Amino acid sequence: MATIRDLARRCGVSVATVSRVFNNPDAVTRETREAVLRAAALLGYTPSAPARTLATKRSRMVGLAWDTGHRGPGWRHPFLQELLVGLKTALSERGYHLLMLATGEDADGHLRAVRRHSLDGVVFIDDGTADPALTRLAESGVPCVSLDRPVTGRRATYVTSDNAGGAGAAVRHLYERGRRRIATIAGPGRTHPGAERLAGYRAALAALGLPLRDEYVVEGDFYLGGGHAAMRRLLALDECPDAVFAAGDEMAVGAVRAALEAGLDVPGDVAVAGFDDIEPASLVRPALTTVAQDRAGFGAAVAAALISMIDDPDAAAPPPTVLPVRLVVRETSGPPRAG
Amino acid sequence: MATIRDLARRCGVSVATVSRVFNNPDAVTRETREAVLRAAALLGYTPSAPARTLATKRSRMVGLAWDTGHRGPGWRHPFLQELLVGLKTALSERGYHLLMLATGEDADGHLRAVRRHSLDGVVFIDDGTADPALTRLAESGVPCVSLDRPVTGRRATYVTSDNAGGAGAAVRHLYERGRRRIATIAGPGRTHPGAERLAGYRAALAALGLPLRDEYVVEGDFYLGGGHAAMRRLLALDECPDAVFAAGDEMAVGAVRAALEAGLDVPGDVAVAGFDDIEPASLVRPALTTVAQDRAGFGAAVAAALISMIDDPDAAAPPPTVLPVRLVVRETSGPPRAG
């Protein structure tokens, strides 16, 4: 492994000069720069990251504090792979790497990991529950950006989808398909998407002049079983809804299944719309009408927010990023109304 | 940020002693050890990882060379989240962190990243295509373990499922359900799971005394569309199969869909079994009979193989790990035979 000293010797310059050609190329004449670069290629020289980090206090690494559900039952992200790919790609374009932080340590394990590795920032992916370790991190001043979860801290921000807007779009779509008794299966209220989607549902009903009925909102858990159970409660109502907006696709699939089991036709008797556009949404029959998020946009937005803070040590956190969503009409919401 | 020097000063010992309490606690008296530990907790001291790496040449970081499909159309792993969680957890129990390597760099970008960060090893996740960068890495002598892909190199090994065994189990199950004309929709031959599942299918047919018919094996791409197209070809045959083993669940779902569209009953006219037990497998109707892999086992096995090599610098690579699989019987394979 060639070091900067080997390279310097070979080129007849000082190590300072070699360092400059990699960190501040303009501060060096073209000739020496090219000579050094040539020798570097020849020797296969790559600057040592830890040495550089030690000297500069910057690691060019970003931590990924990914709550893998050690605190509760297996939480699943609807599109983790695209998220990670987008994040990794956007980060690496700017020269940053992602370090996966181990979870389940003591309360300030994350903060410790940040110090230990001189991380330049961290991104949170969790289920929306207020993890004290993450809260502390966000308040510590290290640049943080979280996904789908508001955080407070001078250098902390978040990116999320337009959850309320998407819920509203789904509700309006159901309305346009002729439905008037529109219920919702909400996500857990403690999660940001859950709360926002419910708010969007309510706002849309109000705007449409439809009544808000308490018995038409039942909370689920974002998973299949919760959606199924919620739908059964809805179907047991005196005045059964003719449409339901489920705040997550798995719940929507569960709801469709419950309706089918009850002998109802979907979308004939009851229309359904979901949220997330998970892979099964198009595989299931009838195929699910849902709200798709900007999967690729997430990673890019997180990276942009993070890097803007890293680049300027005095910068406060940028405002939250709200990504647009898109209604995907399939079969469960029924055909357009004739005429 | 307290340093080792602060701690030493505070405790009235040398930095060497402080270093020992963290790296070789037995080499120090209990009293000084406890005093140092107490002071460390008080000051919030955490040893600097880059400084340690610089001094020892070991980073306690493992690279994740994850081919995110920059070289082809979006490849998807059937259970990436569980895989990463398992890997991260197993690694962190041994004190290792995962560094996600950026992809799409020049041919030896990965190797460069290994040197740059003094990575102790790397794990590959890819689509099975022979990426020259990974091949070079595996031959370089740094401990490597790949998923579902044989690699050569003195310090390289892999972990995979019992793909042939699982395929055989699926075929035997179909046979036991009374099927005799069992076709297969294979995965791409260049992938290890694709090739092995096909081999398992063939071996099972032979063992069962069933004829091997060329027209009964058609290659798919592991995705929905490929499964659909393959099934159409199978259904166009003069003597239509009464069962098909699809080497992946998405293909199986596509196959079921194609059969249904052709007016056939599943499993009545044609039974179907898949592989992977992806989430939609249980959501789809009829629910898919399939072969489940040991999702949690993967990460643990990878970590174990990697760490065995890291711990002993002279150790050659352990033999490949082959994880057992499990047949999951649902609806697409039909009811047990009466009597």
Next chain:
DNA sequence: CTGAAAGCGCTTACAG
């Protein structure tokens, strides 16, 4: 069991 010292491979004022 403990300490003084060299060394790991860089960067960055400071002079020139």
Next chain:
DNA sequence: CTGAAAGCGCTTACAG
């Protein structure tokens, strides 16, 4: 534009 030197925070023989 370039170099000598100090410093980043550790570890590890080597003595004692």
